Amino acid sequence: MNQPIRKHILLLLLILLSTVSFAQKGDAILILKDSSRINGYGTISGISSIMAIRFKNDTLKYKKYKAKDLIGIDVLENNYYRQFRYKYKDGAKFPELLEIVSIDSLSLYVRIYEGGVISNSLSTEPAYVIGNIPKQTITLSNGQEVEIGQSKNLYREILFPRYSYYVGHGQSDHVDHLYTKGLPFAKSFEKSMMEYFINCPRLIEKVESNEFSNDDLLSVLEFYNRSCLNLE
Structure with missing residues (x-):
């Protein structure tokens, strides 16, 4: 197989992967623009280039929320919250949903593109804990209390992985592209x-x-x- 054909096949595979739908759902905390937090059940769904947040609880009907209404959403998975925040990438006019990897003076975020459930590429085990951080618990919708660990998200290799990493100062709404892994010719x-x-x-x-x-x-x-x- 010659080089041009191989390139076209790789690009076709990436296009196909980018149109596959996925969903991340579970007990969640919706974070509104005024920084208030609402406990309930949330879903992040859509295709890799367009993701939507839906949320409900005892008082809120199940509805779709837009970036203008939210800072983001935390979704519980394996006793840890995965934290998703709306960020403006490289000065774009509209924000996109990115997942927090670490928050620091210069923070790291990730956008995952893959043909399956996004949790397949996440290890939600704690990397380490700095200092004496008190244990936290939350109560799930079924009344069960779960201890929430302190962790940083670590991503593993999967079939045809593509991760786009972004960095921003502190918790700024604006981030810059740092590196994309898994994209030919990047x-x-x-x-x-x-x-x-x-x-x-x-x-x-x-x-x-x-x-x-x-x-x-x-x-x-x-x-x-x-x-x-x-x-x-």
Whole structure:
């Protein structure tokens, strides 16, 4: 098979994957524009390029919510909340729903494109806990109390993975594209890191020496926040 044909097949596969529907649903917390939080049952559904949030509880009818009404939604999965927030990517006019990987001076978000349920690519085990963070519990709709752990989301390889990672300062509504994994002809990991973190030679050295790879983006952000910023 020659190179042009292989390229067309790969692009066709990506197009097909981007049109497959998926859903993330469960006990959830809806976060309104005024930062108030409502407990209930939520669903994130749609296709990879257009996602919709639906939500209900004892007083709210099951309805579709738009970005103008919400900051985002937290959905319970395996005793951990997955946190989704509306963000403006690269100065776009309309926000899109991204999942929080870590919140810090420079925060990391991810957008997953795949042909299945998005939770298939998520490990919801706690990476580690910094300091003495008190345990938290929530009460599910069936009355069961569940302990909520403190974790950072870690993503695993799946068939034809495509992850787009974004970074933003603190909890800013605006984020910039950092790196896309799994897209043919996309900018390489090394080039993406060298361009974005040009002001941190120590980080660039680690990328060039292969101490950081495209599986280590969380470590890259943690190193940048601890070693490249003027933090007290």
